[in-house]
Amino acid sequence: MxxxxxxxxxxxxxxxxxxxxxxxxxxxxxxxxxxxxxxxxxxxxxxxxxxxxxxxxxxxxxxxxxxxxxxxxxxxxxxxxxxxxxxxxxxxxxxxxxxxxxxxxxxxxxxxxxxxxxxxxxxxxxxxxxxxxxxxxxxxxxxxxxxxxxxxxxxxxxxxxxxxxxxxxxxxxxxxxxxxxxxxxxxxxxxxxxxxxxxxxxxxxxxxxxxxxxxxxxxxxxxxxxxxxxxxxxxxxxxxxxxxxxxxxxxxxxxxxxxxxxxxxxxxxxxxxxxxxxxxxxxxxxxxxxxxxxxGGGGTGGAIKALGKCMDVAAANSADGTPVQLYDCNGSAAQQWTRPGDGTIRALGKCLDVAGGGTADGTKLQIATCSGNPAQQFTYTGAQDLVNPQANKCVDIPSANTANGNRLQIWTCNGTAAQKWTL
CATH class of the missing domain: 2.60.120.200 (Jelly Rolls)
Structure with missing residues (x-):
């Protein structure tokens, strides 16, 4: 009605x-x-x-x-x-x-x-x-x-x-x-x-x-x-x-x-x-x-995976601006991500962040000090997409390339395996 x-x-x-x-x-x-x-x-x-x-x-x-x-x-x-x-x-x-x-x-x-x-x-x-x-x-x-x-x-x-x-x-x-x-x-x-x-x-x-x-x-x-x-x-x-x-x-x-x-x-x-x-x-x-x-019970730490690899903080470096990349799963702290319920995804005491608050396809992901801004908000959908609502874009593996060190980005959601993450 x-x-x-x-x-x-x-x-x-x-x-x-x-x-x-x-x-x-x-x-x-x-x-x-x-x-x-x-x-x-x-x-x-x-x-x-x-x-x-x-x-x-x-x-x-x-x-x-x-x-x-x-x-x-x-x-x-x-x-x-x-x-x-x-x-x-x-x-x-x-x-x-x-x-x-x-x-x-x-x-x-x-x-x-x-x-x-x-x-x-x-x-x-x-x-x-x-x-x-x-x-x-x-x-x-x-x-x-x-x-x-x-x-x-x-x-x-x-x-x-x-x-x-x-x-x-x-x-x-x-x-x-x-x-x-x-x-x-x-x-x-x-x-x-x-x-x-x-x-x-x-x-x-x-x-x-x-x-x-x-x-x-x-x-x-x-x-x-x-x-x-x-x-x-x-x-x-x-x-x-x-x-x-x-x-x-x-x-x-x-x-x-x-x-x-x-x-x-x-x-x-x-x-x-x-x-x-x-x-x-x-x-x-x-x-x-x-x-x-x-x-979704996301209060505990764990790996975030796609294409058989893990979301990883490069070199386990907690400095603001450190790239977030794809890497072989190894159980290290750089691959232990928590979702405390406030929309953020965190590792090493920092938040997953869309660089510069960008919304364009190809904008890279990094970690940064948690600030509550929209660049640090992510929704995990029933379709296994990780979406940044501000950009309305999905966390994406560029070119579906599984090489270690491939830096993650946001991209228009397209339903491909390069955007399907398990938490």
């Missing part, structure tokens, strides 16, 4: 005095691409979860503000590109710990006190983000949340790219969104250049037991890997997206993102408060956690 909804996103406006991240958005009504997933939902099993990278369990006394070393605020009543009706504050009236290990974001009906784009603000709420405190490329992003539910209320747990030149080029990953008139449905969506606004790519997940999501806590999870994003609710996978879903548009999910959680009131997609709307409304967050992923 096609999920049609009117929705906009503004890029995150950081707390008072901070820089503006991205730009305000003015987009047409959105139609999110969907996949038929309800009947084929499967348990969470594709990825092994590594260490916790970042988390907040919201321990502390009732009424305490969220940890300022982890969360900052967007503040204001501009409508946020969506014609929203709330004014976002940094007040503990709108976001505070409850003393039981939860953070509570409260949307309230107000009688003035703040100025919104439509006049005196009728509602207040909170929007918290980690743009200045934590960003991450790849991993498992998860929160356990009890969402609110009434007409016009719009809770969300999502991410924006911390670089990339503003929305939509920086990318957006919506881990969970709900609108009050759909109590049994949550949505997951990605946005980027050519698939933003009206062309967001996503899917809906319906409660399997018919109960409203607002009736209890649920876990909302995204596993984000190089070249793939997978959504889960309560451990059940309902959607997976790869560059193949974008119809030729650019996959921009290869750089750091930051976290956002908020409760909006009103807007083009959820509609506006009416006589059925009940206030206040609360979103209760038990925890937010980011883990490293280890895809």
């Amino acid at each position: 096609r999920l049609t909804r009117t929705r906009f996103r503004s890029a995150a406006l950081l707390a008072a005095g901070a820089a503006l991240v991205g730009t305000a958005l003015l987009q047409s009504p959105a139609t999110a691409g969907t996949s038929a997933v309800d009947s084929a939902a499967s348990p969470m099993a594709a990825n092994a979860v590594g260490p916790v990278i970042w988390e907040d369990n919201f321990d502390g006394p009732a009424g305490q503000a969220p940890d300022s070393s982890k969360w900052r605020y967007d503040i204001g009543g501009s409508g946020w590109g969506n014609d929203e009706r709330q004014y976002y504050t940094n007040s503990t009236r709108n976001s505070a710990k409850d003393g039981a290990g939860n953070l509570v974001i409260t949307a309230r009906q107000e009688n003035g006190g703040f100025q919104c784009h439509y006049g005196p603000c009728q509602y207040t709420s909170a929007r918290l983000l980690t743009a200045q405190t934590f960003t991450q490329t790849y991993g498992r992003f998860e929160a356990r949340i009890k969402i609110p539910g009434t007409q016009a209320v719009w809770p969300a747990f999502w991410m924006l790219g911390a670089e990339g030149g503003g929305w939509p080029n920086n990318g957006e990953i919506d881990i969970m969104e709900n609108i009050g008139r759909e109590p049994n449905t949550v949505h997951g969506t990605i946005h980027g250049p050519g698939y933003s606004g009206a062309e967001g790519i996503g899917a809906a997940y319906n409660s399997p037991n018919g109960q409203a999501f607002r009736d209890g806590f649920h876990t909302y999870t995204v596993d984000w890997e190089p070249g793939a994003i997978t959504w889960y609710v309560d451990g059940v996978q309902y959607q997976r997206r790869t560059p193949a879903d974008l119809g030729g548009d650019t996959w921009v999910f290869n750089h750091p993102f930051f976290l956002i959680m908020n409760v909006a009131v009103g807007g083009y997609w959820p509609g506006y408060p009416d006589g059925s709307t009940v206030m206040p409304q609360t979103m209760t967050i038990d925890y937010v956690r980011v883990n490293q992923l280890t895809s």
Whole structure:
């Protein structure tokens, strides 16, 4: 089916005095691409979860503000590109710990006190983000949340790219969104250049037991890997997206993102408060956690082979720029490669790297200090290709020549044995 909804996103406006991240958005009504997933939902099993990278369990006394070393605020009543009706504050009236290990974001009906784009603000709420405190490329992003539910209320747990030149080029990953008139449905969506606004790519997940999501806590999870994003609710996978879903548009999910959680009131997609709307409304967050992923069990060291030879660091030299070549398999440290789950492939304490960040056929491979840049990101596909998503090219043995010392390169993926690697 096609999920049609009117929705906009503004890029995150950081707390008072901070820089503006991205730009305000003015987009047409959105139609999110969907996949038929309800009947084929499967348990969470594709990825092994590594260490916790970042988390907040919201321990502390009732009424305490969220940890300022982890969360900052967007503040204001501009409508946020969506014609929203709330004014976002940094007040503990709108976001505070409850003393039981939860953070509570409260949307309230107000009688003035703040100025919104439509006049005196009728509602207040909170929007918290980690743009200045934590960003991450790849991993498992998860929160356990009890969402609110009434007409016009719009809770969300999502991410924006911390670089990339503003929305939509920086990318957006919506881990969970709900609108009050759909109590049994949550949505997951990605946005980027050519698939933003009206062309967001996503899917809906319906409660399997018919109960409203607002009736209890649920876990909302995204596993984000190089070249793939997978959504889960309560451990059940309902959607997976790869560059193949974008119809030729650019996959921009290869750089750091930051976290956002908020409760909006009103807007083009959820509609506006009416006589059925009940206030206040609360979103209760038990925890937010980011883990490293280890895809395909790649956390241990081992050889990477093609055409009967091994991927090798020349002369076992760990200096930046040392060529990566084909060589007889010998079990040395120069041929022991690890995949720690962050998209990198590592040996001798360095990362496999596309020289100069090049994307052209024939660009050589080397090792370099791990930096998190796209030249060091590789996806291992079911077809045994090692792909650099930035270039959309495969790791390749030039001319399929098995001579020792033949320096590896990237090349347009062509399905030949010179591009088929076993890990």
